[in-house]
Amino acid sequence: MKERVKYCDALRFIAMIMVIGLHCFSLIRDTFVNTNKTYYFLLTFCDSFLRSAVPIFFMLTGAFYLSRKEKINYKSFIKKNIPKLLIPFFIISIIYYLVDCFYFKTLTFSLYDFFEKFFTNGIKYHFWFMYNIIIIYLFIPYLKVLVQNISKKELLTLIILIFIFGNFITTNNNFTVRFANFSLSAFGIPNLLMYINYLFLGYYIYNTDVNKKIRFIIIALGIVSTLLISISDIILINYNSHNDAMLAPTSIFLFFPGLAVFVIFKYYYQKMHFLPKLEKLFVNNNKLIFYIYMFHVLVMSFIQKQIAKYVANDRLIKCLFSFVITYILTCILTYLLSFIFEKVYNFFHEAIMKMWKKIFKKEEKIKMA
Numbered sequence: 120m121k122e123r124v125k126y127c128d129a130l131r132f133i134a135m136i137m138v139i140g141l142h143c144f145s146l147i148r149d150t151f152v153n154t155n156k157t158y159y160f161l162l163t164f165c166d167s168f169l170r171s172a173v174p175i176f177f178m179l180t181g182a183f184y185l186s187r188k189e190k191i192n193y194k195s196f197i198k199k200n201i202p203k204l205l206i207p208f209f210i211i212s213i214i215y216y217l218v219d220c221f222y223f224k225t226l227t228f229s230l231y232d233f234f235e236k237f238f239t240n241g242i243k244y245h246f247w248f249m250y251n252i253i254i255i256y257l258f259i260p261y262l263k264v265l266v267q268n269i270s271k272k273e274l275l276t277l278i279i280l281i282f283i284f285g286n287f288i289t290t291n292n293n294f295t296v297r298f299a300n301f302s303l304s305a306f307g308i309p310n311l312l313m314y315i316n317y318l319f320l321g322y323y324i325y326n327t328d329v330n331k332k333i334r335f336i337i338i339a340l341g342i343v344s345t346l347l348i349s350i351s352d353i354i355l356i357n358y359n360s361h362n363d364a365m366l367a368p369t370s371i372f373l374f375f376p377g378l379a380v381f382v383i384f385k386y387y388y389q390k391m392h393f394l395p396k397l398e399k400l401f402v403n404n405n406k407l408i409f410y411i412y413m414f415h416v417l418v419m420s421f422i423q424k425q426i427a428k429y430v431a432n433d434r435l436i437k438c439l440f441s442f443v444i445t446y447i448l449t450c451i452l453t454y455l456l457s458f459i460f461e462k463v464y465n466f467f468h469e470a471i472m473k474m475w476k477k478i479f480k481k482e483e484k485i486k487m488a
Contacts, residue, residue: 126388128401130381131179135408136450137172139415142245143446144169145363146423147438152356158435160353166366167348171341173248173368174317174377180252181318182325184259185267191260200256204409207464208249211413212242218417223424245416251314262315266322278319285313286371290351293364297355313369317377324381334382341379348372410457418456419449 148162216236220228236242240250266274285308292302329337351372352365365372393401422445432438 123402125398125401126384127179127182128405129388129393129398130175130384131405131408132401134172134175134179135411137169138412139419139449139453140446141166141169141172142416143419143442143449146419146445147432147442150432150438151435155435156353156356159356160349162438163352163366164349167345170348170366170373171345171376171380174373175380176248177252177314177317177368178321178324178377178381180255181262181321185263185318185322186325187263191263193260196260197257201253204249204253204256207410207460208246208253208413209237210464211410211460212237212246215242215417223420243416245412249413251311254311255315255318258315262318266319271323271327274319274323278316278323281308281312281316281319282371282374284308285310285316286369286374289313289369290365290371293355293370294351310369317368320378321381324378324385329382329386334386337375337382338379340375341377344372344375404454407454407457407461410460411453414456414460415449415453418453419445422448422452 144162144166148159148166151159151162213233216226216233217228219226226232240247269277284306288303288307289310292304292307295301295303348365348370351370352363355365364370367373368377423441426441426444430437430441432441
């Protein structure tokens, strides 16, 4: 068994807690987008400190999968990894759809409607990550060959180029279109390539020794970028089409915070002095994070509906109270739901695999006879 990288286990767990936090924050933040800019700005400012979570997830994927020394057989890699992502994702998408139809009653049940939404990323807003990570996994064997067969200087150049023609131009376009009706969209690149760039970045930082001076610059840029998120967002607010563009991983303002947090954990994790029990929690629940990500919005929506019966989010203090309750309960209940789902899913998966092997053996015996 390979030795675990403690700071990566901690990063993954904490990033998941941050994702739950930012989605809970967005519920109350958007309450004031049309009514109170000051409250909206303050809540966005707090939300900004959680936004590096998604870039961190991409970076961790690159750090581990692209760093493998052994040669990857494409067919074996896809056969092993894609079903682990796709099957639970499909099942949980069905659960979301049924809950929306029969509990929230926001949809009318229809198989055609379900598949239309599933294939157009219309089941739930946070599932955009699942579609992109599944596609990225299809390319990981090739990405691994690429990064391991070019020099670190060439890889750094590639990362910078994708950042310029991706994050920079995307952010520039959001501003220029808003204020000057002008953009550089002809030179832009797809969002997927920007997400892949985070894998390159994770691989680069994971395998490169960063000196203290560069660390300081990275951390400083991370802090400044985080502070600029809420400022840039409030500047771009358009009451008819508010889309959180500055809070997305394609923004330049999330690139450096994600990089800074990764560097901090890599070089200063030991100085954080996490308790052994907490480190054990990071490791033991590593596999659950995938399910926690998918389920947390469902749990959060259910809790928010119950709270709304008793607390009206018409004042900041009430919204903050709602956030604290929603966040704590979402973390606890999502963990329990994910734990149960994993056990049930693994039970049926093993049963089906055993049945499949028996059928396969019978067919082989018949052929031999």
